[in-house]
Amino acid sequence: MKNLKHIITTLTFLAALYAVFFLNLFKAPDDFSVSERRRLAQFPAFTLETIRNGTFMEGFDKYAVDQAAFREPFRRLKAVFDLNVLRKMDNNNIFVLGDMVFKTEYPLNERSVLRLCGIINTVYDRLLGEAGNVYYTVVPDKNAYLENSGHLVMDYAALERGIRDSLDGEIEYIRIFDDLSLDCYFRTDSHWKQDKIIPAAQTLADGMGVELSNAPYTKERFDRFYGVYYGQSALNIAPDELVWLESDATRQTIVTSMEKPGQKLPVYDQTQLESPDPYNLFMCGSAAIVTAQNPLNGSGRRLILFRDSYAAALSPLLLDGYSEIVLIDLRYVSPDTLGQFVDFVGADVLFIYSSTLFNASDSIRGLSAETFVSPFVARERIN
Amino acid sequence: MVFSSIPFLFYFLPVFLALYFAVPKKARNAVLLLASLFFYYYGETGYVLLLVFSSVMDYTISTFIERNRGKPSAKAALLISVIGNMLVLGFFKYSDFFIANINALLGTSLPLPHIHLPLGISFYTFQTMSYTIDVYRGQARPQRNPIDFAAYVTMFPQLVAGPIVRYQTIGAQLNNRKHSWEDFSIGATRFIIGLGKKVIIADTLGQLNAAALAATDKAALFYWLAVVSFMLQIYFDFSGYSDMAIGLGRILGFRFLENFNYPFIAKSISEFWQRWHISMGTWFREYIYIPLGGNRVSRLKWVRNIAVVWFVTGLWHGAAWNFIAWGLYFGVILALEKLFLMKRLEKTPSALRHLYVLVVITISFVIFHMESVSAITETLKGMIGLAGVPVVNSESVYALKSYGFVLILAAFGATPVLRSLIRKAKQHPKWGTAVDILTPVLNIVLLLVVIAYMIDSSSNFFLYFRF
Helix, strand or coil: CHHHHHHHHHHHHHHHHHHHHHHHHHCCCCCEECCCCEECCCCCCCCHHHHHHCHHHHHHHHHHHHCCCCHHHHHHHHHHHHHHHCCCCCECCEEEECCEEEECCCCCCHHHHHHHHHHHHHHHHHHCCCCCCEEEEEECCHHHHCCCCCCCCCCHHHHHHHHHHHCCCCCEECCCHHHCCHHHECCCCCCECHHHCHHHHHHHHHHHCCCCCCCCCEEEEEEEECCHHHHHHCCCCCCEEEEEEECHHHHHCEEEECCEEEEEECCECHHHHHCCCHHHHECCCCCCEEEEECCCCCCCCEEEEEECCHHHHHHHHHHHHCCEEEEECCCCCCHHHHHHHCCCCCCEEEEEEEHHHHHCHHHCCCCCCCCCCCHHHHHHHHC | CCCCCHHHHHHHHHHHHHHHHHCCHHHHHHHHHHHHHHHHHHHHHHHHHHHHHHHHHHHHHHHHHHHCCCCHHHHHHHHHHHHHHHHHHHHHHHHHHHHHHHHHHHCCCCCCCCCCCCCCHHHHHHHHHHHHHHHHHCCCCCCCCHHHHHHHHHCHHHCCCCCCCCHHHHHHHHHCCCCCHHHHHHHHHHHHHHHHHHHHHHHHHHHHHHHHHHCCCCCHHHHHHHHHHHHHHHHHHHHHHHHHHHHHHHHCCCCCCCCCCCHHHCCCHHHHHHHCCHHHHHHHHHHHHCCCCCCCCCHHHHHHHHHHHHHHHHHHHCCCHHHHHHHHHHHHHHHHHHHHHHHHHHCCCHHHHHHHHHHHHHHHHHHHHCCCHHHHHHHHHHHCCCCCCCCCCHHHHHHHHHHHHHHHHHHHHCCCHHHHHHHHHHHCHHHHHHHHHHHHHHHHHHHHHHHHHHHHCCCCCCHHHHC
16 A cells, blocks of 8 residues: 555656656647747757757757647646735736736836937937927826726826926927726737727827817727737636727728838738737738828828837827828837938827837837937936 | 756656666666766756766776775875865866955956856765765775766766765665665655745745845835845755755665755754755865864864854855855854853743844845845845835835745745644544545646746746856
8 A cells, every 4th residue: 555655656757757758749849829929949950069069958948948738728827826826916027907917017217218208309309300290198008097906006107207308398298198098908908999099099189280070980890809918918818809990081091011012001901810919900010111191181281100009009090180191110110211211391290109118118229329319418408 | 957947857857767767777877877967968068078077086086095095195196186176166166256356455457267167066076075085084985886986976866956965875875776666756756846846936936036136116125025035045946956856866766865954943053054955064064174173172273163164165155255254154153152152042932042043044144145245234224224215115015915925835834834744644544545645646736837837937047056
């Protein structure tokens, strides 16, 4: 009897050990993790040189983790254990309240805010001399609407204050914090819902002196939207419904992207709904320079948006007021070269960035060293 | 390669165990040797040659000593071994420290060589050195088979972070060891528990420690969280590794000595060091303290002996002054205990004795963890509210809420309460059966949770690797 328990303990251990061994040995490698939205490590080059210099082993470490059998269930197990057994407040900075997933945006990174403000000031100084009115707005991330949750929340008032104090005084602020609420954001994603941000779009339009038609939109729906937080949380959370708003303007508008020369694209590219990031449905998604030409507006008025991904869902709601909207994402194009592609003369310009990007602005490209105005110089100039 | 990694658990261990148990008993040391060299090469590539060099040197020298026993040349050979091992350790571990101090002292600007510190060098040089010393003293019979000797030196279960296994502990087992279901099951259970301690508890506490240290808005609570989390992290990290080493050794038929015995329940610092990193303490006692005369000398020499041992203990942990200060701090406390305090402590209520140990240990971990005098004083001041920061702030409260349960779990796990309960249950007829049935089930559950953490985690480095 005593030996039997040892035999059983030994055999169960060996069974588990060899089960994972054979499962991993014969599992075909995956190229991409849909939930994490990233490419997975592949088997490293196996040569005498890579074995000698250790790069094979480094690569194999990554490969073994990325290609582990039942990777997703294991990630889910870890998240459940962290949150429900160890009672941690978050798992890898992701936390769930009710059925909504959040990512901790804390603390306020003043250096990052100053950096982005410096870039905006420099763009303003260098490129927008002949532009029309120049505005900026801050899109709050959804943590801004958390109340008494016990989670760490950035000081959004300090963020707004810091931006206001650092940006050129000629750039006018249009505040949209009060037009939004938690309900305006997806449960499984960081972004806002297009059908819930009409008041914010109206506030921006009013601020820029643009009239939007009150014609009702037609709602189109996609009910299997698994946002970026869904994958990061690794938890079993119901998908969101992705709604987009069609109007005559959105149907008639022709979109072009610098990355896809010569192609005429729709405002809502529904082929993206089956892609790893369905949010790319809006205005070509992540792209350097996107131009939307609305033939229904003959005013010739133009809007340039320096933006992050939040503006993709917003810009179709502003189409009514403009003949052309240009979206520029400085994460993918250097401001040094912008003058070659975009005509700023007479155009309204709106810098629209999320609080998340202000707080982590490393991905935004600055201007070349000779012309770049450091944020600290920018602040001094304001003072 | 580390135990708490997917390559080790999913690939290395199954292949190794299959090979090890498939070959005849006589060939098992050769399999163990080759696997250990591969294990080391996987993480350290060319530095495996250093390991081979260390093995060859001490094998050759100990053989020479045995053949020339009683002759002056034997003593000379021993000196060569000790100096050789010290030179290897000194070159790889202390070059930067030595040159930096020369520069500071003489105002020179000699360049620092930034030599890579090979994993486990502090452990295996001490092992090989102790072997040669034991052979010289006649306390160990020299191993004639170079493969068996190399298997002892390079044995992967304890190669990179101990415990420091003296040859006399497993010398007989190298040539004649038994393998049994009991050893395997106990070893496997111990290995999985060690994995759990490392991956689930220590690494989670490491996150808390990193968060507390990185906090921009400090509070007294943060200083406490940083220190307490580090104390428990290093205990679960290192004792977890020792559990894994002892467990793997047991699977292979070896009986390594225990390395930890619930040190935080000690009632004096002397007792703490009988419970913490036991193999290292034993090594320094056997090979430095006693040869210097131990406590059977004049009081002045005895104080010198303590100072030497604890200076070396500090230096062994790292090439930095905070480690030396940490060692000497313990030297002073231990000397005080032996001279005055112990008699008083024996008359003191247990609770106060525990408190005394915890206070001394807490301060020691501040010295151990912080690399500069300013950081040490800032932390100590912060803990007692003299750093000009609030007692708590939202960030520190969040950290406490987020990691509070892990801290409680770790504090409970650092006591022998659970072990006592399980032992009592085993003696009970019904509960004993329940424990027998639950053991394999819990093993698998724990293993799955550990794998989940390994797949999702980015950090699996053992703290004691750098020593």
